[in-house]
Amino acid sequence: MRARLFHLWCLVCTCCLILTLGGIVFYLVSQSLPYLNGALFFGDTPVWDAISGKTRVWGALWPACVGTFSVTIIALLIALLPGIATGIWLAEFPRSRFSTGLGLAIDVLAGTPSVLMGLFGFTMILFLREHIAPAANHSLLLSASCLAILILPYLASTTRTAMQSVPLSLRISTHALGMNHWQRIWYVLLPRSTKGILSGIMLSFGRAAEDTAVIMLTGAVASAGLPSSLLARYEALPFSIFYYSAQYQTKGELGLAFGASVTLMCLTATTFAITGMVYQQSLSPHHD
Amino acid sequence: MQETDSILPAASRIPHLCLLGLVIPVFVLIALLFGFLFWFSLPVFYSGGNSIFSGEWQPEQGHFGIIPMIKGSMLLAVLTLCLSFPAAVGISGFCLLHPKHRITSLVHGMVRFMTGIPTVVYGLAALMLLVPLLRTWFTQSSGFGLLACLLALSLLTLPVMIMILENQLRESLNQHQLTGTSLGMSRSEILTHIIIPCAPQAFASAIVLGFGRAVGDTMLPLMLAGNAPQNPESLFDSIRTLTAHIGLVLSTEHGSATYNSLFASGFMLLAISVSLTVITRKLERSYQRRHPQASSSAQP
Numbered sequence: 029m030r031a032r033l034f035h036l037w038c039l040v041c042t043c044c045l046i047l048t049l050g051g052i053v054f055y056l057v058s059q060s061l062p063y064l065n066g067a068l069f070f071g072d073t074p075v076w077d078a079i080s081g082k083t084r085v086w087g088a089l090w091p092a093c094v095g096t097f098s099v100t101i102i103a104l105l106i107a108l109l110p111g112i113a114t115g116i117w118l119a120e121f122p123r124s125r126f127s128t129g130l131g132l133a134i135d136v137l138a139g140t141p142s143v144l145m146g147l148f149g150f151t152m153i154l155f156l157r158e159h160i161a162p163a164a165n166h167s168l169l170l171s172a173s174c175l176a177i178l179i180l181p182y183l184a185s186t187t188r189t190a191m192q193s194v195p196l197s198l199r200i201s202t203h204a205l206g207m208n209h210w211q212r213i214w215y216v217l218l219p220r221s222t223k224g225i226l227s228g229i230m231l232s233f234g235r236a237a238e239d240t241a242v243i244m245l246t247g248a249v250a251s252a253g254l255p256s257s258l259l260a261r262y263e264a265l266p267f268s269i270f271y272y273s274a275q276y277q278t279k280g281e282l283g284l285a286f287g288a289s290v291t292l293m294c295l296t297a298t299t300f301a302i303t304g305m306v307y308q309q310s311l312s313p314h315h316d
Numbered sequence: 317m318q319e320t321d322s323i324l325p326a327a328s329r330i331p332h333l334c335l336l337g338l339v340i341p342v343f344v345l346i347a348l349l350f351g352f353l354f355w356f357s358l359p360v361f362y363s364g365g366n367s368i369f370s371g372e373w374q375p376e377q378g379h380f381g382i383i384p385m386i387k388g389s390m391l392l393a394v395l396t397l398c399l400s401f402p403a404a405v406g407i408s409g410f411c412l413l414h415p416k417h418r419i420t421s422l423v424h425g426m427v428r429f430m431t432g433i434p435t436v437v438y439g440l441a442a443l444m445l446l447v448p449l450l451r452t453w454f455t456q457s458s459g460f461g462l463l464a465c466l467l468a469l470s471l472l473t474l475p476v477m478i479m480i481l482e483n484q485l486r487e488s489l490n491q492h493q494l495t496g497t498s499l500g501m502s503r504s505e506i507l508t509h510i511i512i513p514c515a516p517q518a519f520a521s522a523i524v525l526g527f528g529r530a531v532g533d534t535m536l537p538l539m540l541a542g543n544a545p546q547n548p549e550s551l552f553d554s555i556r557t558l559t560a561h562i563g564l565v566l567s568t569e570h571g572s573a574t575y576n577s578l579f580a581s582g583f584m585l586l587a588i589s590v591s592l593t594v595i596t597r598k599l600e601r602s603y604q605r606r607h608p609q610a611s612s613s614a615q616p
Contacts (some may be wrong), residue, residue: 031504038413039533041406042423048471049426052441096562113338130339132597133346139534140586141595143559147582148349150566151356177349180342210331233396238434241534241559245566266436291438300432 056293060286068287069093084253087280089288091254095262096292097210098255099168099243100236103175104229111180111232112225116186122203138181146245149174153246166247169258174242179232186231190224191217227306234299238292240266250275265292336435353586357579382577386584390557391548392465392537393530400470401523404477411482413504414527416592430475438541442468447540450552457552460542465555468536473526480525484518485511487607517606521599532585534559558585 070078071088078085085091114134117297119125156164167212194217202212218225255262265288272285390421407427411420446467451459488511496506537543542554556564558581565578 031502031508034409034508035413035504037402038406038410041403042410042419044403045407045423045474046419049430051522052438052445055445056437078509097467109343110338111336114342117335117339123579127344130343133343135597136590136593137349139528139532139589139596141534141559141589143532143534143562144353144582144585144589145349147562147566147578148352150491151579155352177345214331234432235587238436240434240436241563244563266434269434269436269440270539273443273560274539277383285440289434289440293432293437296434297429297432304428 049220056286056290060283060290063280063283063287064290067076068284081254087284089265089284089291091252092263092265092268092288093291094254095168095248095252096237096265099172099175099262099264100233102168102172102258103179103236104233106173107176107180107183107232108229111183111228112187114180115225115228116218117192118184118211119191120209120217125150130275134181137177138185141241142178142239143241143245144215145174145178146242149242149246165259166261167259168247168255168262171243171246171248171262172285174246175236175239178239178242179236182232182235183228185223186228187221190221192230193224213269214291223306223309227303230303230306234296234303235297238266238296240270243267244270265295319558326366328518335569350586353579353582357443357583360576360580360583382558382581384547385556385558385561386542387547388537388545389557389559389585389588392462392469392541392555392557393527394529395462395466396469396473397523397526399466400526401519403470404474404481404522404526404596405519407474408478408481409507409607410487411478412485412507427475427478430471435533435535436539438468438472439535442536442540454552458554458565460540460549461552461554462541463551465537465541466535466551468540469530469533471567472533472536473529476529477522477526481518481522484521484603485515488515517599517602521596521603524592524595524599528596531557531588532559534563538563 066075067088069088069090071085071090073083073085073088077083078088078090090178114130118127118131118134122131150166153164153166153170198216199212202216207215243264244267248264249260249261250263250268250271252261252263268288269285269292272281272288276282278283407423411423414420441462446464447459449459450457457463485507489507489545492510493503493506496510501509524602537557537560539557541557541560543560544554545556545561546553548555561581562578565575594596
């Protein structure tokens, strides 16, 4: 009886999930379909002028796309080496007090709400303005640094998992060949865990691209045009969605929100789908 | 591996130092992050502790109480879990009961897709679909409030809970399936009578992770909950959470009088997330002790 009831409950929940998610995706796509064209991204400006930055694009998503890409890439560049290094360290030198502390810190950081990174960036600017550089202001660089803190634990933990899942037999063979610790890491463990590390990089790309709370507090604004320098304010896709959905005045502006949401959803969903495939492959024992 | 650690030859000392040079800044940065938040919230506890931890939020009169926000966050997270945890158990149960079914692979794909949907997109969908719906169904409310936020958040917390439940329950299902089948039990009987009663730890992990997601999310409460700092009394009341409070105050007000309450909220959030992380680590350890072969690394 209990088993029957449970089975029924499982069916009901699954149907609800499929219907709800299908409904949401259908709604978003159907609402944004009329707007999905060149004008959504470039407005009235000629495409090449917009891409080369000659003419400023008004009321369209091109600056936001560029902003999202640049902030994400800069965040990745900042976080990449330290993140992977931390992962290697945690996987290969696990038995010291420093490593235990580091592991705990990374875990805590992974569980920290993203708005706290935004708060941290905000405080940093207040602090810098008062004590060191009075001209410091919210900017692309600040957002990217805060996003870098946000994605650091993802990079570290995927690298650690990838290196720890290298089979024991391979480790033993490296000992038998007389390799020292660094030869082992450089010639065997790292090449072997490339796929895992790659999936970590893609995962953090997606996380950085979708996060709104951090960039909202550290420099994304509604109409800044293309980001002119590292110290300028910029536009970003998630912030445009938030802004236009709250403050739209015409149908067109709401259409921008829908268009931006479908664009962003495609971007992150593709990233995560590829990540999932690569991750599965890297975990399966038969890959090579 | 340990012998080589202690007597590093000279040639391998350089990469060691390089690695250490990258790792130590990370550690310092994390320490700086927590130190900063702690340091800035310290004055709050020294001086006006009473006014911060009071139930009143009236900046014009100098009352900066964050108790309504703490209550809002907690209430929202608990109610979200009440809805999404049973659903997550049901969905992961379906995937375990029909492991080869076409719908199961569809559900897997959907769960993976859901982790990729940005929070703000859920917010937009709920803003345009759910809020008008609630407004027409329950005419006394504006649509914004606890209920709208709770429904959207439960969708957000689902994937992580489904993933962890399915991973951990499948492990014990594989262990006990042969025994159960030989006793003449069907797959669903094995699941309800053996696996689920024996896996309180898997449920605890799912609840803790889901709670963390629900407490830590900023955009959904900001867009859907109405953001009035008050004590919620019904499902339709507008609430303000800690995360939304930080976002709201930072993006609208530019006086430093209210900043203290920000750091107090940040500190509360940090305390919640640190304790959740510690619990998660404990649970993970006990899981690994029980299943030494299993890789408990669910993808974040």
